[in-house]
Amino acid sequence: MSSLFLRTLREDPADAEVPSHKLLVRAGYVRRVAPGGYSWLPLGLRVLRNIETVVREEMDAIGAQEIQFPALLPKEPYEATGRWSEYGPLLFRLQDRKGVDYLLGPTHEELFALTVKGEYSSYKDYPVMLYQVQTKYRDEARPRAGILRGREFVMKDSYSFDLDDEGLERSYQLHRAAYIKIFDRLGLDYVVVSATSGAMGGSASEEFLAVSETGEDTYVRSNGSGYAANVEAVVTTAPAAQPLEGRPEAQVHYTPGTPTIETLVDYLNASADLGRTFTAADTLKNVLVKTRQPGEKDWKLLAVGVPGDREVDMKRLEASLEPAEVALLEDTDFAANPFLVKGYIGPGALASNGVRFLVDPRIVDGTAWVTGADKADHHVVDLLCGRDFTPDGTIEAAEVREGDASPDGKGTLVAARGIEIGHIFQLGRKYADVFELDALGPDSKPVRITMGSYGIGVSRLVAAIAEQHHDEIGLVWPRSIAPADVHVVIAGKDESVAEGGERLAAQLSERGVRVLLDDRKASPGVKFADAELVGVPTILVVGRGLANGVVEVKDRATGERSEIAVDDVVEHVVALTKR
Amino acid sequence: MSSLFLRTLREDPADAEVPSHKLLVRAGYVRRVAPGGYSWLPLGLRVLRNIETVVREEMDAIGAQEIQFPALLPKEPYEATGRWSEYGPLLFRLQDRKGVDYLLGPTHEELFALTVKGEYSSYKDYPVMLYQVQTKYRDEARPRAGILRGREFVMKDSYSFDLDDEGLERSYQLHRAAYIKIFDRLGLDYVVVSATSGAMGGSASEEFLAVSETGEDTYVRSNGSGYAANVEAVVTTAPAAQPLEGRPEAQVHYTPGTPTIETLVDYLNASADLGRTFTAADTLKNVLVKTRQPGEKDWKLLAVGVPGDREVDMKRLEASLEPAEVALLEDTDFAANPFLVKGYIGPGALASNGVRFLVDPRIVDGTAWVTGADKADHHVVDLLCGRDFTPDGTIEAAEVREGDASPDGKGTLVAARGIEIGHIFQLGRKYADVFELDALGPDSKPVRITMGSYGIGVSRLVAAIAEQHHDEIGLVWPRSIAPADVHVVIAGKDESVAEGGERLAAQLSERGVRVLLDDRKASPGVKFADAELVGVPTILVVGRGLANGVVEVKDRATGERSEIAVDDVVEHVVALTKR
Incomplete structure (x- = not known):
């Protein structure tokens, strides 16, 4: 450490909010160079490389072969698949000296295909x-939390190519198993969540989320089963349809000053006419948005109907409508469509004006609703789905709440947060279709290839692991990826102590143990604090005890200390590294 | 090889001119993705990684520490040093979603400082x-020869930081020695050439060039000493000054129709008046260019005087004037400066119009010249340097020719070509001055740091080594970086042959030998051709001989074949890999 390019910091960096960011900067692992751009200093680079090694070993073990593409890529393949425009501002685009368009690769499906x-x-x-x-490279709108969400980052991306769906399922499962091994070896606490609604066939896409309060991804899990899913992927359980016959007729009521669900419910319950009590769940809220398909110029109106006790979750709505863009209506849109009576929109005006109307799956035939009557200060009561209005379809757009029934029918949902560390995806033939990726079959007929794509955020893993492996005073690396196995602290000014520490470090190195030796001219207090901050799993203190033939071995994670005879300590530490 | 992602090609790629490009594509090491952008397939990536390992080992051995910067860099530091504009179109520039300027790093002096x-x-x-x-990343105007000159490439760049010039010299020499070890380990035939004129102090910059006919760099070496230098760095030996007294007077002659040196010399020698014979070397050719300093808007005229038997070498001229831009005059420039009489420009008009006039070092005081008289169809004879004209200084701009005296006084120069594989450079305090990089000295006064920068073209090395290590039928890798140690060819359809080959491959792998096993269902001829093309140093053929207990071991480089008993072959091959 007397020559290592490392300076630890006593203060948290001003721009850091999450523990991993604070500690990785303070312990001298990374430094900020630009928004979302970090340099890796020696200790950080070692951790990154150790993770890469684990990832490579498990990829090689399932027979995946490593190749390497440029990051600077031509536009054409991405234009062919539509991703050149679909990526929007997330894509770094540039031109070469001849004015030819290029991009910095976000992922490489096109090139691999x-x-x-x-x-x-x-x-x-x-x-x-x-x-x-x-x-x-991804031009994130809000790069955050240091290397947790950068604009330049290291990723392991793999792609599988199979002749049929069974082959794709096999490749997918191989990757799934390899990812589990990788994240287990890295000492991570993680969940595997469904990332698509299942409409494409069950396991078409799953995400690996490191459990962490600081994660950006919200997911839900069942308290009664192993079910876990991205909020975007939660499928609402639809109730059974109810009979249409013999139900009360729909009636328009004068409901002055009730443009919100809250004011509406209050008014209805205060009004003597209706003789019953309403809750927000009895109302149907129709939210208007506009959507635009990729490559198209014009926006189209879309109405989304959800029970009035739930908000529309824009992320779920966007995921449902992907790859289309979604935007809220502006005043000019309302002005251009005077049939939209703000606060009183109902299915009637939507249908008669040809606005597409998608509803939450809870809105099934035979359910009765209080909703807008398309006239200021008026609502309609007992509007019956399937009799008085017929939606154009259902959509997963309503917020998911803790306590909702788990889609697998077992238990209720609990919310949690995680960091996306891996994503496996059955792409199918989307890319193969664009590029006509065929194999000549045994019968000499072309067989369209089916693809999978699988990613691991390698540099993000450094932060994700740090989020799970730290305490108030520093990092606590799992041994599998620690920058060293043992941190030898020379604690004392005696020449004999320094010599003893150096000799032990040399002996340990000879035995293949990775040693970080603190041979600086600094006080023991400074050295101990740095050792805790840097987070090497085993700390070996060579100090006054050396005169009595003992050194201290401290476990960084548990804080356990033990005095070990100098003559035994090399074997002791070697044994620790082999656990 | 039955599962390896490798397809060899029988035909040279249409765009390939040099052997390394042809063979690396044909043998399935690299594939073109974009102009100057290549992907590394499995075998190519292994060679690249092997080279990286050698480079890292020798860098670590001199105490250099590895870190890693982003490639996407902010503009400001490069603007501070002027490189944002100096790099011109060679720099890939781009903007993020907020319109902030970025660049793709060509080298990282600024960030390291x-x-x-x-x-x-x-x-x-x-x-x-x-x-x-x-x-x-560098946006080369003419990416060429595959990975030899790409726009995206792998480089090892290192930087030294010292307190004084002696320290810089030590860091420089450490790198020089490490580079020699690296290139020796890689089996390269290379020269170390001076890359600067020496005006900055001898070894301020040297290039490592792999000797190759296909190289882009021309260099010269002495046939009488170890001297070697970039053509740009050759220092012209100035003759001794001659007395000015008692020399003939300068006389203007009517020389109709002699705007070129050739027509001038012919005319002079045909004319009876002068009574002596002239050669082109007796004439002084004044070439006009315009230059512009970085950041400046206006161009300035510059006259360069060289002996008439030599051309101005634009590369040498540009190197001498760096970092200024240089351009040839256009017709509008001549029109704006009517004192410049094309074909008859002389020192007189330059001096009286304030045009800076730099001359070749051979033009010393007391040398007499035939040159333009600033009047159409007129030249002046016996114009004496130091008496009739006084240049503003000297410049290295004249072409260097084979047969020129070696600058070290020993022998004459011979031209050769090479591929730049390394460059070591004593930067001095240029960057430290810009960023005020100081250390607090023992006396508490700031000490300005002095820097060195050192580069190795890692991906280019794959091509440079291939240029030197191939024959007509394929690549011939040095063992240190070959994608495998031994290429086991199963030559025969018998089940026992296949089993024998697989068993040997397994035994070799167990002994740490890196094996490429050709277990494909292809004819022995196809397999042999591929083995020669791929270029693994040892080829082990398991075929009919197996029944008699022998296999064939072939040395790819020498072509030597020997039959070895099956029971001995593992030890035999292990011994080869340890040589």
């Missing part, structure tokens, strides 16, 4: 799985 | 050497 098409032609060539560990 | 400034403060912290192995 084209490369496999270029090399392979026969069904005998398949299946194949390829991966790279590569620097990726 | 700023980082050291951020971490270090005391003289006790120094010296320090830092490096990274990183993807770099």
Whole structure:
């Protein structure tokens, strides 16, 4: 450490909010260079490389082959798949000296598909799985939390190519199992959540989330089963349809000054006419948005109907409508569509004006609702779905709440937060269709290839692990990826202590133990504080006890200390590293 | 090889001109993705990684510490040093979603200087050497020869930080020695050439060039000493000055129709008046260019005088004037400066119109010249330097020719070509001055840090080594970086042959030998051709001989074959890999 390019900081960096960011900067692992751009100092780079090694070993173990693409990529393949425009401002775009368009790769589906098409032609060539560990670029609107969400980051992305759906399922499961091994080896506490609604076939996409309060991803899990899902992927359980016959007729009521659900419910319950009590869940709230398909110029109106006790969750709505863009209506939109009576919009005006109307799955045939009557200060009561209005379909857009029934029917949902560390995805034939990626089958007929794509946020893992492995005074690395196995602290000014520490460090190195030796001319207090901050799993203190033939071994994680005879300590530490 | 992502090609790629490009594509090491952008397929990536390992080992051995910067860098530091504009179109520039300027790093002097400034403060912290192995970007006007000159490439760049010039010299020499070890380990034939004129102090900059006909860098070496230099760095030996007294007077002659040196010399020699014979070397050719300093808007005229038997070498001229831009005059420039009489420009009009006039070092006081008389169809003879005209200084701009005297006084120069694989450079305090990179000295006064920068073109090395290590039928890798140690070819359809090959491959792997096993269902001829093309140093053929207990071991480089008993072959191959 007397020559290591490392300066620890006593103060948290001003821009840091989450523990991993604070500690990784304070312990000298990373430094900020630009918004969302960090440099890796020696200790940080070692942790990053150790993680890369674990990832590579498990990828190689399932037969995936490593290759490497440029990060600076031509526009054409991304234009062919539509991602050049779909990515929007998230894509870093640039031009070369001739004015030709390029991008900095966010992921490489296009290039892998084209490369496999270029090399392979026969069904005998398949299946194949390829991966790279590569620097990726995304122009995040809000880079945050240091390396947790950067604009330049290291990712392991792999792609599988199979002849049929069974093959894709096999490649997917191989990756799933490899990811579990990787995250287990990295000492992570994580969940695997469904990332799509299941409409595409169950396990078409799953995310690996490191459990963390500081995570950006909200997910829900069941308190009665192993179910876990992204909030975007939660499928609402639809109630059974009810009979349409013999139900009260819909009636328009004068409900002055009730443009919100709250004012409406209060008015209805205060009014003697109706003779019953209403809750927000009895009302149907119709939220107007506008959507635009990729490549299209014009926006279209869309009405989303949800029970009045729930808000529309824009993230769920966007996920449901992907790849279309979604925006809220502006005053000019209302002005252009005078049939939309703000606060009193009902299914009637939507239908008669051709506005697409999608509803929450809870709104099934035979359910009765209080909703807008398309006239200021008026609502309609007992409007019956399937009789008085017919939605154009259902949509997952209503907020998911703790206590909602778990989609698997077991228990209720509990909310949690996590950091996305991995994502596995059955792409299917989307990319193969664009590039006509075919294999010549045994019957000489072309077989369209089906693809999977699988990502791990390698540099983000450094932060995710730090989030789970730290305490108030510093980092606490799992041994598998720690920058060193043992931190030897020379605590004392005696020449004999320094010599003893250096000799032990040399002996440990000879035995293959990775040693960080604090040979600085600093006080023991400074050295101990730095050792706790840096977070190497084993701290070996060589100090006054040396005269009595003992040194102190401290476990960084548990804080346990033990005095060990100098003659035994090398074997002792070697044994620790082999656990 | 039955599952390896590799398809060899029988035909050279259409866009390939040099052997390394042809063979690396044909053997499936790299694939073109964009102009100057290549992907690394499995075998290529292994070679690249092997080279990286050698580079890292030798960098670590001299105490350099690895860190890693982003490639996407903010504009400000590069603007501070002027490189944002100096780099011109060579720099990839882009903007983020907020319109903030960024660049893709060509080299990282600015960031390393700023980082050291951020971490270090005391003289006790120094010296320090830092490096990274990183993807770099340069928007080359003419990317060529595959990975030999790409726009995205892998480079090892290191930087030294010292308190004084002696320290810098020591860091420089450490790098020089490490580079020699690296290139020796990689099996390269290379020269170390002076890359600057020496005006800055001898070894301020040297280039490592891999000797190769296909290289872009021309250099010269002496046939009488170890001298070697970039053409840009060759220092012209100035002759001794001659007396000015008692020399013939300058006389203007009517020389109709002689705007070129050739027509002038012919005319003079055909004319009876002068009574002597002239050669082109007796004439002084004044070439007009215009220059512009970085950041300035206006161009200034510059006249360059060279002996008429030599052309102005624009590369040498540009190197001499760096960082200024240089351009040839256009017709509008001549029109704006009517005193410039095309074909008849002389020192007189330059002096009286204030045009800066720099001359070749051969033009010393007392040398007499035939040159333009600033009047159409007229030249002046016996114009004496130091008497009739006084240049503003000298400049290295004249072409260097084979047969020129070696600058070290020993032998004459011979031209050669090479591929730049390394560059070491004593930067001095240029960057430290910009960023005020100081250490607090023992006397509490600031000491300005002096820097060195050192680069190795890591991905280019793959091509440079391939240029030197191939034959007509394929690549011939040095063992230190080959993608495998042994290529086991199963040559025969018998089940026992396949089993024998697989068993040997497994035994070799167990002994730590890196094996490439050709277990494909292909003819022995196809397999042999691929083995020669791929270029693994040892080829082990398991075929009919197996029944008699022998296999064939072939040395890819020498072509030597030997039959070895099956029972001995594992030891035999293990011994080969340890040589």
